[in-house]
Amino acid sequence: MTTQSLPRPRAASRRRPGKGPTVRRGSPASRVLRALIILVLLCMVLYPLVWMVGNSLKSPTEILSNTGLLPKHWTWRNYHDGWFGLPSIxxxxxxxxxxxxxxxxxxxxxxxxxxxxxxxxxxxxxxxxxxxxxxxxxxxxxxxxxxxxxxxxxxxxxxxxxxxxxxxxxxxxxxxxxxxxxxxxxxxxxxxxxxxxxxxxxxxxxxxxxxxxxxxxxxxxxxxxxxxxxxxxxxxxxxxxxxxxxxxxxxxxxxxxxxxxxxxxxxxxxxxxxxxxxxxxxxxxxxxxxxxxxxxxxxxxx
Incomplete structure (x- = not known):
């Protein structure tokens, strides 16, 4: 019997010992959905902070009239008045x-x-x-x-x-x-x-x-x-x-x-x-x- 007639040994498995079969990653649709959910939660968490920063850059009258996040007329005077506005301190x-x-x-x-x-x-x-x-x-x-x-x-x-x-x-x-x-x-x-x-x-x-x-x-x-x-x-x-x-x-x-x-x-x-x-x-x-x-x-x- 020639060596060519012998059955070829099966190729060794490429899996590492002790490891299970590889898990396929999620589909593109599931990754997009997960990213959207995280983005919505992030917006909900950051909204109060952004709203406060925006109001700090509005004039006193615009704070009452403008309910948006960003001011129409940017002003930095609030920081000066807040830092030095209190009497004697x-x-x-x-x-x-x-x-x-x-x-x-x-x-x-x-x-x-x-x-x-x-x-x-x-x-x-x-x-x-x-x-x-x-x-x-x-x-x-x-x-x-x-x-x-x-x-x-x-x-x-x-x-x-x-x-x-x-x-x-x-x-x-x-x-x-x-x-x-x-x-x-x-x-x-x-x-x-x-x-x-x-x-x-x-x-x-x-x-x-x-x-x-x-x-x-x-x-x-x-x-x-x-x-x-x-x-x-x-x-x-x-x-x-x-x-x-x-x-x-x-x-x-x-x-x-x-x-x-x-x-x-x-x-x-x-x-x-x-x-x-x-x-x-x-x-x-x-x-x-x-x-x-x-x-x-x-x-x-x-």
Whole structure:
């Protein structure tokens, strides 16, 4: 029998081992439909922002008459009047006050919540489960219920009309949401890393410093972003504790464009509202990559 009469072996399959058959991509019609749906949702989300920016470039009379997004006559005077329009103070003072308070809250939350979360997630101490349940229970308490006893306490400490009531409580890990977030993140870190560090001679502080802290960076970034945004946009708490005009913040300063008679400087108010969004936008853009990495890392755990 010649070699030519032997049956030829079948060609090896080009599929990779362990991989199923390739899935065809969607048809062009489905991709177009998906793009249209995303575009419609994007327009719905951006419409209020575009409307606010457009009104900041309209004259006061055109704001009431022109309901369109774009102004017929562009004017930039609203930004000048909003920045320098308040008596004896510029809007930049409010920006500085908000920046000091927001940065202080961010640092306090990051430092206190990560230490508290490490104790709940990694250390053994009596009644750990009970105290963790009490901490989670504080999430059910509205802030408006605690504002009166807190105000009385801070008045006895002579902290009213200072940034201290807004920053100092955060040092005590009062934000249970961020503690819970970090506890859940730390529970996804293998305990074998802790045991290996202890074998190398690390104390509990050394394990926290050299093992846990570098791995919880995504959770720390999420805490920083949400702390900054929530503090920057906070109105009620800052209105309660800050009384003097030079100590007020951006959300309270925006309210001052409406006087006691109900008359509102609409154009300057819209202009300063647009300017007040810039720090939040730049803060989010600066840490967006780390936040996305943290979400991806959390999704790969387990």
């Amino acid at each position: 510029t809007f930049g003072r409010f920006f500085l006050n908000s920046l000091i308070i927001a940065c202080g809250v961010v640092l306090a939350n990051m430092a206190s919540c990560v230490v508290t979360a490490y104790a709940f997630a990694r250390l053994r101490f009596p009644l750990r489960g009970f105290w963790f349940a009490v901490m989670i229970g504080t999430l059910l308490l509205p802030n408006h219920v605690m504002i009166i006893p807190q105000y009385i306490l801070f008045r006895h400490l002579d902290w009213i009309n200072t940034p201290l009531p807004l920053i100092v409580p955060k040092v005590l890990a009062t934000e249970a949401f961020f503690v819970f977030l970090m506890v859940q993140f730390m529970r996804g870190i293998p305990r074998d890393l802790d045991e290996a560090a202890r074998i190398d001679g690390c104390s509990p502080y050394g394990v926290f410093r050299h093992v846990i802290l570098p791995l919880v960076r995504p959770a720390l970034v999420s805490t920083a972003i949400f702390s900054f945004i929530w503090t920057w946009n906070d109105f009620f708490t800052q209105l309660i504790y800050l009384n003097d005009l030079p100590k007020k913040t951006v959300p309270v300063g925006l309210r001052m464009f409406m006087d006691a008679t109900g008359q509102t400087s609409t154009g300057p108010m819209f202009a300063m509202a647009v300017v007040s969004l810039l720090p939040v936008f730049f803060f989010f853009v600066a840490f967006q990559r780390m936040l996305v990495e943290g979400i991806n890392t959390a999704g790969l755990k387990g």
